[in-house]
Amino acid sequence: MPMKLQRRYKHFHRYRDVVQTLGKHGFDFLFKQIGLTEFLRGRKFTPEEELEDSTAKRLRLAIEELGTTFIKVGQLLSTRPDLIPKEWTVELSKLQDEVPPFSFMDVRKQIETELGHTLEDLFSSFEAEPLAAASIGQVHRAVLHGGEEVVVKVQRPDIEEIIKTDLEILHDLARLLEKHTDWATMYNLRDQVMEFEDILTNEVNYLNEGQNLDIFRRNFKNDKRVYLPEVYWDYTTKKVLTMEYVKAVKLTDSERLDKMDVDTGQVVTTLCEVVFKQIFVDGVFHGDPHPGNVMVFPDGRIVLMDFGIVGVIDDELKEKFGDMLIAQVSWNTEAILRSFLSLGLAPPDINRRELRHDIERMQHKYYGMPLSKIKLGEAMKEFLEIAFDYKIKLPTEFTLLAKAMIILEGIISRLAPQLSLMEIAEPFGKDLTRRRLTFDYLKKTISKNLQEYGEILGSLPRQLSDLMNIMEHGQFKATLEHKDLREFLNNLNHMINRLAFSIVLASLIVGLSLIVQGIEHSILWRIPLAEIGFIVAGAMGFWLLISIIRSGRF
Numbered sequence: 001m002p003m004k005l006q007r008r009y010k011h012f013h014r015y016r017d018v019v020q021t022l023g024k025h026g027f028d029f030l031f032k033q034i035g036l037t038e039f040l041r042g043r044k045f046t047p048e049e050e051l052e053d054s055t056a057k058r059l060r061l062a063i064e065e066l067g068t069t070f071i072k073v074g075q076l077l078s079t080r081p082d083l084i085p086k087e088w089t090v091e092l093s094k095l096q097d098e099v100p101p102f103s104f105m106d107v108r109k110q111i112e113t114e115l116g117h118t119l120e121d122l123f124s125s126f127e128a129e130p131l132a133a134a135s136i137g138q139v140h141r142a143v144l145h146g147g148e149e150v151v152v153k154v155q156r157p158d159i160e161e162i163i164k165t166d167l168e169i170l171h172d173l174a175r176l177l178e179k180h181t182d183w184a185t186m187y188n189l190r191d192q193v194m195e196f197e198d199i200l201t202n203e204v205n206y207l208n209e210g211q212n213l214d215i216f217r218r219n220f221k222n223d224k225r226v227y228l229p230e231v232y233w234d235y236t237t238k239k240v241l242t243m244e245y246v247k248a249v250k251l252t253d254s255e256r257l258d259k260m261d262v263d264t265g266q267v268v269t270t271l272c273e274v275v276f277k278q279i280f281v282d283g284v285f286h287g288d289p290h291p292g293n294v295m296v297f298p299d300g301r302i303v304l305m306d307f308g309i310v311g312v313i314d315d316e317l318k319e320k321f322g323d324m325l326i327a328q329v330s331w332n333t334e335a336i337l338r339s340f341l342s343l344g345l346a347p348p349d350i351n352r353r354e355l356r357h358d359i360e361r362m363q364h365k366y367y368g369m370p371l372s373k374i375k376l377g378e379a380m381k382e383f384l385e386i387a388f389d390y391k392i393k394l395p396t397e398f399t400l401l402a403k404a405m406i407i408l409e410g411i412i413s414r415l416a417p418q419l420s421l422m423e424i425a426e427p428f429g430k431d432l433t434r435r436r437l438t439f440d441y442l443k444k445t446i447s448k449n450l451q452e453y454g455e456i457l458g459s460l461p462r463q464l465s466d467l468m469n470i471m472e473h474g475q476f477k478a479t480l481e482h483k484d485l486r487e488f489l490n491n492l493n494h495m496i497n498r499l500a501f502s503i504v505l506a507s508l509i510v511g512l513s514l515i516v517q518g519i520e521h522s523i524l525w526r527i528p529l530a531e532i533g534f535i536v537a538g539a540m541g542f543w544l545l546i547s548i549i550r551s552g553r554f
Ligand SMILES: Nc1ncnc2c1ncn2[C@@H]1O[C@H](COP(=O)(O)OP(=O)(O)O)[C@@H](O)[C@H]1O
Pocket: 131, 132, 133, 134, 135, 137, 138, 139, 151, 229, 243, 244, 245, 246, 247, 250, 292, 293, 305, 306, 307, 308
């Protein structure tokens, strides 16, 4: 029997479940398309047209029925507007990861098998009732024989096996779909499944989470604003993670938060700053900083938990983001387009003209908006949506960054609506710029970027000649001039705003990238453009004055 068939029969029962559950919710046409009818035999499904719910809702219902793996994949998809339509992301974000806890007997068994000692040998006390239960594992309080208070995260029995089986089935389905349908090939479905497989495999390996925790502990060793629990490696394996118990109040616990009388605005600011430090300075960031994973001490220090998913910004991505940054700063749509395309994987027949048009439309929306009004997460999400429309595949890290921004903005709007994530981000962008302005770094990148600089400089004369035009008109009619001047100043304002926006968005996006940014912003554009702007405005005012005098209408 060929291997693929073997696999299908190895997981016969689960495979049949998957196919029939999807069939029940109106997706049986898929299996007919790919010739996988053996699991449908003898079953009659209501035709899709007769089902009342939308496709997205039916998909969510099927996913809920199919359990952990599918729920996890569905949750990942809900943060990927670059992969699925917007309505689907909305529907899939309703997927809940809440499940009843598993029995203490299983907890004991799991710990004893993993650590090779009895529970009593390992702990002087162990709370049978979990603090929290999720689909992969649950968390119990315990005390070591040395008296250290700990929490033990214990993986559900069989969950690794279940996830492995489901992923194999998903791989097989993706392969068949790619073989039989154009859309699956277009979306590189198999690569996508592989990517989700990586994420889930990391999540079910607690060694990975423990290592992440150690990395963040090291990165924040001297930082008084944040606390990270210590991992007890002697009590940790792939399926059991033991760490220091931290007594603090969860950000979701508004009642106790109120009683504690901490400055919520300050706490939220700290949280955002801490995440930006991870992005801009460390290059490793918490992928899921939602309020359930954050605690607060009475003195305002925060505690981060749950490091199953972290984003890493590597050098290659930095480079690509860097190109994008240049493009953003120069406000050169063609260059943005190019960097957009190099950042992601675009289909060869992409309609560049329309894509450029859409990018311009997005730019216009933010043009002239005050920094504090710009929603960073939303802006990044829009970027992802454009990517979806044009079937451009963006790096997962980028989408993780967008997700983190959306989560932080959610926390701001709930707990401290007076704050703006964009404003909190700005100094990080500037700081980065400063730090990247070292001679070596400049030397390395300057030659590489000469071409792009040329483009920026190239557009300068045109802008100047536009100004000249305005001024010429001014000579004819002084009243009109006033308006033009105002318009010009307005434009200047807009220009500064959109540049500020670009700087922060792009550098954030990048996370790092920067030199380029350093050069672009500080030397080329930042000082000069603003100053040139003032000089030109001054000159115009003068010119205007002269023309008004000349026109004799003063
Ligand atoms: N070090 C800790 N100290 C105190 N409570 C903790 C600690 N780690 C986890 N918890 C509690 O357990 C819950 C679940 O832990 P978490 O690591 O977020 O797991 P999950 O991946 O299931 O969300 C947390 O929300 C928190 O209430």
